[in-house]
Amino acid sequence: MPPKDPEEGGLLLLESSYTEETQYKKIIWEEMNKEYLEEQAAKEALAAELAATGIDPEAGKKPKLLDEKQTTIYKMVVDKNYNLKMKASRFIFSEISQKFPIMPFTARALEEKRARLGLVECMNRELLQLYPGHICSHAH
Numbered sequence: 001m002p003p004k005d006p007e008e009g010g011l012l013l014l015e016s017s018y019t020e021e022t023q024y025k026k027i028i029w030e031e032m033n034k035e036y037l038e039e040q041a042a043k044e045a046l047a048a049e050l051a052a053t054g055i056d057p058e059a060g061k062k063p064k065l066l067d068e069k070q071t072t073i074y075k076m077v078v079d080k081n082y083n084l085k086m087k088a089s090r091f092i093f094s095e096i097s098q099k100f101p102i103m104p105f106t107a108r109a110l111e112e113k114r115a116r117l118g119l120v121e122c123m124n125r126e127l128l129q130l131y132p133g134h135i136c137s138h139a140h
Helices: 010-032 034-053 087-099 115-124
Strands: 073-076 128-130
Touching: 010 034, 073 087, 087 115, 115 128
Parallel strands: none
Antiparallel strands: 073 128
16 A cells, blocks of 8 residues: 655655666666767776876967967066976076066067967967057057
């Protein structure tokens, strides 16, 4: 004979059928997506293995170059220190340190064409910051 009070046993019956249904759905989804789950597990295992050995999986990707139309006024961050990895970055940072130790500068003031590549790493490592400015439009 079922209980008369719905809170006495009916709610418990609903919760157990809901959890059973959820478990069945999970089993079916995992079975249908077995290949995907295996690929994801392999990727996670590889990433964990690389992290344990100290290899950065993002290191092989090409760095983003600066757009030529982008406003490029920079200021050196004095209190930051980082050993740059790329030769172009080290060259550009030493040039900036010599020519513009405390003053803001533009990317055009740098001599090398590879300066754009080096500036990206310096920005990513927060050794340089964009100098606040505004866009001025002149009507001619």
